[in-house]
Amino acid sequence: MNADIDISDVVLTTERLTLRPWRSDDLEDFYEYASVDGVGQMAGWAPHRNREETLEVLRRFIAGKKTFALEYEGKVIGSLGIEEYNENEFPEFAAERCRELGYVLSKAYWGRGLMPEAVKRVMEYLFDEVKLDVIFCGHFVHNLQSARVQEKCGFRHYGFIKYKTSMGTTEDCELNLIRKEEFTR
Numbered sequence: 001m002n003a004d005i006d007i008s009d010v011v012l013t014t015e016r017l018t019l020r021p022w023r024s025d026d027l028e029d030f031y032e033y034a035s036v037d038g039v040g041q042m043a044g045w046a047p048h049r050n051r052e053e054t055l056e057v058l059r060r061f062i063a064g065k066k067t068f069a070l071e072y073e074g075k076v077i078g079s080l081g082i083e084e085y086n087e088n089e090f091p092e093f094a095a096e097r098c099r100e101l102g103y104v105l106s107k108a109y110w111g112r113g114l115m116p117e118a119v120k121r122v123m124e125y126l127f128d129e130v131k132l133d134v135i136f137c138g139h140f141v142h143n144l145q146s147a148r149v150q151e152k153c154g155f156r157h158y159g160f161i162k163y164k165t166s167m168g169t170t171e172d173c174e175l176n177l178i179r180k181e182e183f184t185r
Contacts, residue, residue: 002084003097003132008065012125014117019068019080022061026069029076030054033106042143043104044165070105070118078105080118082126085136089161093134099126100136103149110145116152120185123153127180138163138175150176154183 012019022030031054033039037047048054061067061079070078085100087093101122105115119137126132137155139146140163155176163173 001094001097002087003099003130005066005082005099005130007068007082010068010125012068012121014121016072017114017118017121018071019118019121020071021065022058022067022069022076022079024058024062026076027051027055027058030058030069030079033077033104033108036107039104039107041167042140042146043102044140044163044167044169044171046167068118068122070114072109072114077109078103078115078118080122082122096133097131098134098136099130099132100138102137103146115149119149119153123178123183124185127183132180134177134179136175136177138173141172141174147174154178156182 008021010021031048031051034048034054034057040047048057066083067079067081069076070080080101080103083100083102085093085098101119103115103119123135126135136158137150138161139150155178158175158177161173161175163171165171
C-alpha cells in the first residue's frame with residue numbers, strides 16, 4: 001500500500017546536497033534546467049516552454065508535499081519525488097508500506113554522482129523515519145544513466161512495465177525495487 005508522505009517540514013543533507021521542500025523563489029533555477037532539451041524526456045515530460053509552465057509544476061510540487069528540491073551550492077539543480085506506485089498493477093505489495101522514487105537532474109550536473117547521493121539519503125529517510133518496507137524506482141530501458149543510479153543505490157530488477165508519458169508516448173520501463181532489509185548505507 002502507498003504510505004502517506006508529507007515532506008513539508010523535512011530537510012535532509014548529504015556531503016554536497018540539501019534536499020528540501022520546494023519554494024516559490026526556486027522558479028528561475030527550476031526553469032533553467034527544466035527548459036533544457038534532453039532533461040525532462042528522460043523522465044517522460046517535454047522541456048518547459050516558458051516560466052508559466054514551470055510555475056504550474058512548481059505549485060504542484062509545493063502543494064503535493066512529496067517532492068524534494070535538490071540544492072547544490074545554493075542552486076536548485078533537480079528534484080526527487082516520493083511518488084505513489086501503482087497498487088492495482090502490483091497487488092502483491094498490499095500488506096507492505098511502499099512508495100516509488102522519481103528524479104530529474106540538471107544536465108549541467110550529470111556524471112558527478114550527485115543523484116545516487118540524493119537517492120540514498122532519501123531511501124535512508126524513508127526506511128528509518130517513514131518506516132517503508134519497499135521502495136520502487138523505474139527507468140526507461142534506454143535511460144542507462146538512471147539505470148546506473150538505481151544500481152549504485154542497491155535496487156534490483158522486479159519487472160518490465162509500459163509507462164505512458166505526458167508527451168503522449170508509451171515507453172518500455174524497467175521497474176526495480178529494494179526492501180528495507182536489503183538497504184545498506
